[in-house]
Amino acid sequence: MAEEITPELAELVLDAQPFSRLVRARVAVFEPGRAVLEVEVRDELLQQNGFLHGGVLSYAADNALTFAGGTVLGASVLTSGFSIEYLRPGRGSLLSARAHVLESTRRRAVCRCDLVMVDDGSERIVAAAQGTIALVG
Amino acid sequence: MAEEITPELAELVLDAQPFSRLVRARVAVFEPGRAVLEVEVRDELLQQNGFLHGGVLSYAADNALTFAGGTVLGASVLTSGFSIEYLRPGRGSLLSARAHVLESTRRRAVCRCDLVMVDDGSERIVAAAQGTIALVG
């Protein structure tokens, strides 16, 4: 990412990730301290019981955490690690991964992400993530 | 999963997950206390710098942990939550997600997973995961 990151630039970064294109994630919000990634649910993203696969949730959490960290740390960041707690099956037509920076230093940001399933306007948190984003190098 | 799970059955379960087919994961090992999932690296699975996307690592960790838990808890299991620590960029031609059950009770199993990148026979751990798998219902 470049030092000054705009939502358009964030979308370009996401689009430069082949795996994000495979999942078809998009940047919905990208502003200081906050990033939201969205994924429309389609058959390819499900698990054997018809719910959104946990791997899609963890992918989205990971990426949204990194993008949120990027809004304050800028440029070159990576996820050191994160944890995710699953609470409910992922039902709905849209996954909204809403991440924010809880607190940051010059080199690291602790971020949290709510994994929200949206369906016909109703919303429900189905999982929650937290992780540390670090400046590279 | 059925009560008595064979490697063949595990492969069928994985194949019944559309997202696992999208990623093209396969079951390499499935035996009491241990499960290994493998994913061949291809362009679609990369991030913007040419490394395996973290989301593929977290997908594989999540699923391998669940499968490992399934080897001892049988039938209906899900991942309550897990954490993953990234240590190095994912370089190589094959991702091998090697999970094992550390300890279990009748209803829960604590499992760990080494995320190993394989390239020309050499291997390197690039990330590590740990989580709790629980019996459903």
Add this chain to the structure above:
Amino acid sequence: MAEEITPELAELVLDAQPFSRLVRARVAVFEPGRAVLEVEVRDELLQQNGFLHGGVLSYAADNALTFAGGTVLGASVLTSGFSIEYLRPGRGSLLSARAHVLESTRRRAVCRCDLVMVDDGSERIVAAAQGTIALVG
């Protein structure tokens, strides 16, 4: 904990934990969806560089998460697991572990906890935790 838990009862539960008495933790807030534990910093709780020991932070996070879960799940709860990210050394005269329930089902609650160091009225988040609290039995 009893089904209907008042702040007074929560304080009694905390006081019935010998380790919490050793640390000298107290319940500062206990209301639906939220629990705050406080620990006054004293020499016994430090590490070798004069900061609050990480173990005190993880103790407080663990307990505050459990108490927060208890505000919605009532009675018999335990922490299934949690993760904690450290951001800064723990400096200050008071640790305030502020936990809330992000989302819950009948049997489980995903909770988060901000670990805040207070000093002369100024506050700073030094660590962050997240975990799952479950009904026992």
Add this chain to the structure above:
Amino acid sequence: MAEEITPELAELVLDAQPFSRLVRARVAVFEPGRAVLEVEVRDELLQQNGFLHGGVLSYAADNALTFAGGTVLGASVLTSGFSIEYLRPGRGSLLSARAHVLESTRRRAVCRCDLVMVDDGSERIVAAAQGTIALVG
């Protein structure tokens, strides 16, 4: 810690932590890639049901992970973050927190810790932790 850390030096470091003295932890093993901390169970360390308090387990996990990381990273290390999964109540007369380095780079080590309760020679894993230890500065 000094660059070349001996078990004796590790014990001195632990003893320089007032909170570790309060808990009465000791270094049982300290060798390249591995560190074991032990805590004898006594009334002061229990929770309200007579089991070892989760906070003692998380303290021991945190510290053992850091010490294990210190065996390979040397000198100045700290825990970036860790996660812990609880599987059983902590029953027994001795807690043995057995940590090892799974993999490390020059600046970071991913470590795991088995939390084992020992009683009359029998042993049982009651919790498991994993975290990242980083070089300071």
